[in-house]
Amino acid sequence: MLRFSTTKVVIMLAVTAFVCLLAVPNLMAPDTRTAIRQAVPGWVPSWLVPTQAIVLGLDLQGGSHVLLEVDSNDLVRSQVATLRDDVRRVLRETRVAPQGGIVAMPRGVQLRLADAADVEKVMPRLRELSQPISNAIIGQTGERNIDITANGDSIQLTLSQAGVDERVRRAVDQAIEVLRRRVDALGTTEPNIQRQGADRILVQVPGLQDPQRLKEILGRTAKLQFRFMAEGGASPLEVEMMPSRDSGGQMMPVERRVIVEGEDLTDAQPAFDQRTGEPIVNFRFNVRGAQRFGQATSENVGRPLAIVLDNEIISAPRILQPITGGSGQISGNFTVEQANNLAILLRAGALPAKLTIVEERTVGPGLGQDSIEAGRLAAIVGTILVAIYMIACYGLFGVMANIAVLINVIMILGLLSALGATLTLPGIAGIVLTVGMAVDANVLIYERIREERRMGRSVISALDAGFSRALSTIVDSNITTLIAAVVLFLLGSGPVRGFAVTLSVGIVTTVFTAFTLTRLMVALWFRTLRPTTIPL
Template sequence: MLHFFRWKTLLIWFVLLVAVLAATPNLLSDKALERLPNWLPHSRIDLGADLRGGTHLLFKIERTDIVRELLEDTVAGVRNNLRQANIRYTGLSGNDQTVSVKIADAQQIPAASTVLEGLVTSLKSGFWGGAAPNLIVRHDEAGQFTLDISDDAVDAGTLAAQSQSVDVVKRRVEALGDVDFAVRPEGADRVDLQVMGDVDVERLKNIINEPAKISVRMIDESMSGQEAISARWPATSEVLYSLDDPPVPYLVDRTDFVTGKNIVDVQSVVNGSSISIAYKLDADGTERLAQKTRQNIGRHLAIIFDDQVMAAPLINAPILDGTGTIPVSFTADGAHDLALMLRAGALPATLTTVEERTVSPALGAESARAGIWSGVAAAVLVAGLMFAFYRGLGVIAAISLVVNLLLILAFLSAIGATLTLPGIAGIVLIMGMAVDANVLIYERIRDEAKTGRPFAEAIENGFNRAILTVLDANVTIFIAAVILYFLGNDAVRGFAVTLAAGILATVFTAFTLTRWIVVRWLHRRHPRHLPRDINTGIFDRANIRFMGIRRYSFTISAALSIAAMIGFAAVGLHMGVDFAGGSIVELRAKQGRADVGDIRERLGDLNIGEISARQLRDPTGALVQLQPQGGGENAEQSALTLMRDELGGDYDFRRVEVVGPAVSGELTQAATLGVLASLIVILVYIWARFEWQFAIGAIVATLHDIILVLGLFVLTGMEFNLTSVAALLTVIGYSLNDTVVVYDRMRENLRRYRKMPLPILIDASINQTLSRTVLTAVTTLLALAALALLGGEVTRTFAFVMLFGVAVGTFSSIYIAAPVLIAFKLRPETLDNDQDRKVPEPETKSGNPAV
C-alpha cells in the first residue's frame, strides 16, 4: 500500500504557498504592491523590450582610442622625464603601440635607461592575477630606445574605460528625463543598454556615441591653419579642423588648460536665432582660465570638442569669474543634447553601435497579446486531450500543468527574470511537453496492472519504475536549455530560462503533487483496478512490425539526408542578420497598404546595397532586409539612418534589428560551439546511462534530425538566425527525450527476454511505449500549432520548425535509433554488468511473460 509521509505533504503545500506568494506581485498594481508587508516577496517579472516596446543597444569601446591615449601619455611621459633629467634626445615619435626616441649623447644612455624604466608599472594580468608590465623598454648601443605598450596595458585601459563608460552612459540617459532603462558592462569591451518604451533611437545613439571631450587651448597664431597645412608647424602645436561645412583648419596648441573635468554646470541658451552654450567652471578651472586670458588679450581661444574646433573667440578682456557663453552652430535640440552630454561627462573612448534591436510599443503589445492567447489555446488543447484519454487521471495531469505554470511564474519572479517573446514560446512548448511525465507514469501503472498485481502495488511500482525514465528523458532537454542560455542574446536566454524552469517544475510536480493526489484518491475510493474510462488501451492491441520495414525506412531517410546535405552544400542556408550581419526592418504604412515595389525603388536610390522586401500577412506591413554594408559597424548604422530619413514620413518602424560584423561573427562562433557542446554533453550522458550501442544509435538519430531540419531551411529559404538555433537544439533535446524512453524499455526487455530475437523485442518495446510516444507528440504538436497560428510573426518560424522537428524526432526514435541496435547486434550479455537495475520477468495470470 502506498504511504505518503506527513512531512512530504507539508513540503508540497509549503512549496505551493511560496510559489503563490512569489507569483502574486505580478497580479498587483504598483500601489497595492507598496502596501504589502516587507517580509512578503515584491519582485515581479519584467517584460522584455519585444513585449513592451523599447530599444536594446550594444556598444563597443574603440580599442584604437585606448591605444592612442596610451601612446600620447607615453610620448608625453618620455618627453617630460627626459627633460627633467636634462637628457638630450631627438626623433621622439609614436606609432601604433610603439614609442621611439634617440638619445643624443652616448654618455647619457645609462641615465636615460634608468629614467625610462621609471615609466614601467605592474598590472594585474591573466586569470590568476599575475603581474605584467605596462611597457617593455629596449635600446641598442647607439642609444635608440623603443618603448612597446603591452597588450595587457591596452586590456587594462579598455576595462577601465568600460567601467567609466557605463557610468557616463547612465548619467546621459538619466538626463533625458523619466526613462526606464538598464545599462551594464558586457564582456571585456562592450556596454549593453536597454531603454524601454517609445524612444527616439537616432537621438539616443547620437547622445551615447559622442565622446563629448571638451577642452580649452590657445590658437597658435605664428601662422594660419592653411599655412600650417603646407608648411612645417611647431612640435608643440597641431592642426585641427572646425565643425563648419566645409571645415576650416586651425593651428592649435597641444596643451589643455581647461578640460571637461573643470565644468561644474553647462546649459543651452536660445535667444531668438542665437544659440549658445553657457558654462560655469570650478575653482581650479576658473583660476587657470583667468590667468591664461589675462596674459593673452588680443589672441584667440580654441574651444575643442572631440578633436574639432567648436569656437575660436577673441580674448577682449580677462575672464575672471569662470563663466561665459560659447556660440554654436547647432539647432536648439542639438545644443540641448550637447549641454546634456557635457554635464554627464566625457566618455574615455568612442562607443560604436555594434547591435541594435528596437520594437515599437504597439508591436510589443500585439506580441504580448498573441503570446497570451497562444498559451491559453495550448493549455486548453493539452488539458482537453489528456481528459479525453485519461478522464480522472487526465484532470490530475491538468492540475499538475497549472501548478507547473505557477512554479515557472514564481521562479521567474524570484530571480527577477525578463520575460521575452521567445520566453513565452518556451512556456507554450512546456505546456505540450509537461504532461509527458504524467503519461509515462500512467502508462507504467497500466503495464504493472496488466501483470495481475494488486492495483495499489501497481501504482507504487509504476511511480518507482518511471522515476529514472522521466529523469533520463528530461535531462537531455535540460542540457540543451543550459547550453542555449550561454549562446547569446537576451531573447534566446529568455527561452532557455523558461524551458529549464519548466522542466524542473515538471519533474517536481510529477513525483510530488501528482503522486500525492493519486495516493489521496487511492485511500478515499479504494479502487481495485484501473478506471475503465481510460482510453489509452486502444494502443494495447497495436502489434506493428516497425522493424519489418526498417530497410525501406532507412533507405528513404538516407536519401532525404543526402538530398538535404547536397542542398546545404550547393545552396546553403539563408543566414539572418544574427549570423550574416546587416539590417532587418518591419514597417507599417501610416496610410493605406504597404507598397513593396515603391519601398524597393526608393531604397535602391540610396546606394546601400542589395535590398529585399516582402509583404506581411497584414497588407499594411512589410519586411525589409538590407545586406551587410561591408564598411564596418558605422556603415550599418549609416544605412539605417538613410532608410529612416527616406521612409520615416510614410512608414512606422515597428521592429529594427541591426547586427554589425563583429557581433555577427561572435554569434556565429557561439552558435556553432553551442550546438557542438550540447551534442557532446547530451551524448556523453546517454553513453554513461546506457550501453555504447545505444549511444551510437542516439548519435545517428540525432544527426539524422539535424540534417533534415537544416534541409527544411534550405528547401523553404527560411531565415536561419539565433531563434532557429534555439529551435534546432530543442528539437535535438526532444528527439533524444523520445529515444531515451524507447531505449529504456528496450533495455528492460533485453534483461527479461534474453532469447527473444532482437527485431521482435524492439517491435514489442516500441509498441509498449507507443501510447506515450503518440500522446506526447500530439500534445506537443497541439501546443506548437497554437503558437504557430496565434503567436505572431516573430514566433511563427520557430513554431513551424519545431512542428517539423517533433515529427522528425518521433520518426527517428523509432526508425533510426532502433534499427542501429540491430546493426550493432545488441544482446543481453552487454547488460550483465548493470545488475542493479535488473528487472524480474513479469508474468500474466496465465504464467506467460507479458510483452
C-alpha cells in the first residue's frame, strides 16, 4: 500500500494540481476573468483555461425575491370556458339543440333541452367529460372533477372542489417549469424556484437587482393566440371585444375562434424589421401549427389577422398573401427590451393560469457580505481548532493530515467552480462539515496504525495495514453519507440542495485526499527517513 510508481505519483499530483487550479478564478476580479476568457482562442478547450468562479447564492450576494400565487378564480373561469366548449361539441355531435343556449355559471354550465328523450341521448356523452381524480400515492381517490345532475329537461355540470384543487396543483407544477425556463433565459445562475403551500410559488434569483424586469417576465401569462378580426354580419355570440395596442387601448371586435395558439410555436427570436428597422419578434410553428396557419391565411387573403397576447391585440396585420412557410413575425411598436422579453415569454410557453405577486423584495448585497464574513470566520476558526487538535494528538502525522485537509478544501472550491454550483450559507456549512469528515478519516487511519503497532508489527507493516484495513471503513461511512446527500439533493430545494452538492463534492475529495495524498506523504516520509518508530 505504500509503494508508488513514478507514473502513479505524477498522475496523482497532476490531478490534484489541476483541480486546485480550478479554484484560482475565485481570486480574480470579474473583469480579469472576462478578459482572460476573451483572450483565449476559440479552439482552446475551456477546461484548459478555467475562468469560472463559484456563484454566490441569494443569501450571500443579494438578488430578487418574488412570491407568486396562482389565481384560482382565473383558473376556474378557464375551466368553465373549456367545459362550455366541450358541452357544445357534444351537443353538435349528438345533434341536440339546447333551448336558450348554454348558460355559464360561476363554477359550471347549465342547459335546458326540449324533452326528456334528448336528455337521455346526451347524458352518456356528457358523463364522459367527468374524469376520475387520481393521486400519485394512493391512485384513484373515488372523486371526479365534474359533478353532473339532471332535473327533468335541465342539465347542470359543476366543477367539483376536488377537481379544482387538483387543477390548481397541476397548474403550480406546470407554472414552475415555465417560470424556470423564463428565468434561465435571463442568463442567471441557479435560481431557486419552488412550491410554497398549495397554490404559491417562490422565486429567488441571485444577482438580479432589477425586480421590475423579473416581475414583467414572471407575471405575464403569455397566452398567445392568432384570430381573425370580426367582420360585419358576424354573430354576436362568436365575437369578443378586446383592447388594441395600436389603437391606444380602444376595444376592437375579434372572432372567438382561435386559428393557432402559442403552444404550436417552436421558436421565437427578437430581430429588427429590414424595412423599418423597428424591433420585431420572428416566430416559427411546428408542423401542426404551420398547416393550420397556412390553410387559414390561404383562405382569408385580405383579412386582418389579430395577434392576441393575454387578451390584448398587440398587432393586427392584413394578410397580403398566403403564409405557408410555417414562420412569421410579430410587430407592435416594441422597444428592444420589450421584443426580447416577448421572445423569452413565447419560447418558454404560456402559464396555465394567471399569477399574482403576493410578496416581492430585493435582498441587498450588504446582508450577503455580513453572511460571508460570518461564514468565513466560522470556517477559519473551525479549521484552526481542528488543525491544533490534530497536531497535538498526532504530531508530524497531524501536520500531514492538516495539509491534506487544506488541499481538500481547495479541491472542493475548484470542483464547485467547474460545476458552476451556487454557494449559499448552508453550502459553507457543508464545507466546514467536510473538514471534520476529512479529519475523521485520518483519525481512523492513524488509530489503526497505532493498534497495529501495539500488536508488535514492524513500522512498514503497521503503516501498510493501517491504510489498507481502514480503507473499507472510510469508504463505507462516506458512501452512507453520500446516499443521504443524494436524497437531500433529490427531495430538497434551494439552500438544501446547495448543502447537498457541497457535501457530495466534499465526500469525493475527502476520500481522495485522506487515503491517497496522506498515504503519499507518509510513504515519502518513510522512504526518506527510514524511521524505526512511528511518532503517533
